[in-house]
Amino acid sequence: MISRLYKLIVIAMERDTYDFELEQIKKLIKERGAKRVGLQLPEGLKTEVTDIAAEISKDTGAEVIISGNSCYGACDIDEKLERIVDVLFHFGHTQTFFLKKEPLLRKVKKVVFIELRSSVNVKLVVEKAVAEIKGDTVGLVATVQHAHALKEAKAVIIHSGKKAVIGKSRLKYDGQILGCDFSSAVVPCKEILCIGSGSFHPVGLALYTGKRVIAADPFTMQISIYEAEELRKKRYMTIARSLDAKSVGIIVGMKSGQFDLSEAIDLKKKAVEKGIGAYLIVMDDIEEDKLLGFKVDAFVNTACPRVAEDFVHFEKPVLSVKEFEVVLGERKWEDIFKPFSFKR
Ligand code: SF4
Numbered sequence: 001m002i003s004r005l006y007k008l009i010v011i012a013m014e015r016d017t018y019d020f021e022l023e024q025i026k027k028l029i030k031e032r033g034a035k036r037v038g039l040q041l042p043e044g045l046k047t048e049v050t051d052i053a054a055e056i057s058k059d060t061g062a063e064v065i066i067s068g069n070s071c072y073g074a075c076d077i078d079e080k081l082e083r084i085v086d087v088l089f090h091f092g093h094t095q096t097f098f099l100k101k102e103p104l105l106r107k108v109k110k111v112v113f114i115e116l117r118s119s120v121n122v123k124l125v126v127e128k129a130v131a132e133i134k135g136d137t138v139g140l141v142a143t144v145q146h147a148h149a150l151k152e153a154k155a156v157i158i159h160s161g162k163k164a165v166i167g168k169s170r171l172k173y174d175g176q177i178l179g180c181d182f183s184s185a186v187v188p189c190k191e192i193l194c195i196g197s198g199s200f201h202p203v204g205l206a207l208y209t210g211k212r213v214i215a216a217d218p219f220t221m222q223i224s225i226y227e228a229e230e231l232r233k234k235r236y237m238t239i240a241r242s243l244d245a246k247s248v249g250i251i252v253g254m255k256s257g258q259f260d261l262s263e264a265i266d267l268k269k270k271a272v273e274k275g276i277g278a279y280l281i282v283m284d285d286i287e288e289d290k291l292l293g294f295k296v297d298a299f300v301n302t303a304c305p306r307v308a309e310d311f312v313h314f315e316k317p318v319l320s321v322k323e324f325e326v327v328l329g330e331r332k333w334e335d336i337f338k339p340f341s342f343k344r
Pocket residue numbers: 072073074075076178179180181258303304305306342
């Protein structure tokens with residue numbers, strides 16, 4: 001009960017620090033003369049959305065339509081909603097390279113990304129995290145909500161007598177990371193300090209960069225350590241369970257920034273050449289109960305490259321593309337994990 005209450009307090013604290021940019025949103029609606037407006041927020045912030053809708057509607061006169069679908073990243077634009085509105089506000093992510101993909105160019109004009117910058121003070125948690133840095137230098141990264149605070153975090157580390165490097169990113173900001181892009185962690189040091197909440201990003205950082213990750217949560221003030229080898233072992237075991245597969249379901253994600261049919265067809269061809277039966281399966285959200293019925297020995301996921309990690313305890317192995325290439329004998333085990341996994 002206490003831990004549930006604590007969680008709710010943390011969520012409320014977190015929410016209160018985000019900049020929803022409502023004044024800019026209302027200004028833009030008026031400037032564009034938008035009559036219908038769409039709102040898409042990540043799961044944890046859906047409690048806010050009715051208040052936001054009411055305020056926008058009252059102050060602009062626009063009809064506001066809320067997306068009830070998932071919102072995991074900039075790869076996950078609610079396309080059906082986007083088609084029926086004049087402008088769609090997508091919260092919590094930055095426009096990324098995914099949107100440069102050909103089928104998505106049309107959407108860039110209609111979708112406005114609200115980054116939800118957090119005003120939480122990162123100084124205290126970074127001061128606490130410094131004690132965990134083993135070497136002289138640490139790479140410094142953050143999710144988009146805290147990317148603007150990285151310089152301040154760097155100053156804290158330097159003040160403690162250590163060095164900090166903020167790496168160049170393929171994303172909008174230096175030091176910014178995504179669940180599938182850790183290009184900013186390609187820096188000359190063995191440890192990364194990651195500012196943000198939850199385990200999704202630090203787990204990916206450790207897994208894909210092979211570095212030791214110190215995760216610093218500025219809301220809970222919790223410091224957690226992630227070691228690459230432990231995480232990689234779990235994935236190697238899943239690959240090992242797939243080595244004898246006689247048939248595979250190749251999942252094609254239908255979310256706008258994850259769709260890659262040509263890659264799925266290519267993998268199917270390679271599997272068939274190796275004597276493995278292969279079937280293409282399209283899905284929006286990839287969930288265990290939706291996979292249960294298929295009579296195949298394993299699944300390969302061509303959508304979000306991090307989804308396979310959610311299926312560690314699933315009765316059948318679910319592999320990423322690179323992991324399946326190991327099964328096909330086309331990739332070495334040591335070449336599976338790279339800091340940017342989306343573009344393969
Ligand atoms: S990690 Fe997955 S959900 Fe997140 S941005 Fe990348 S593809 Fe999208």
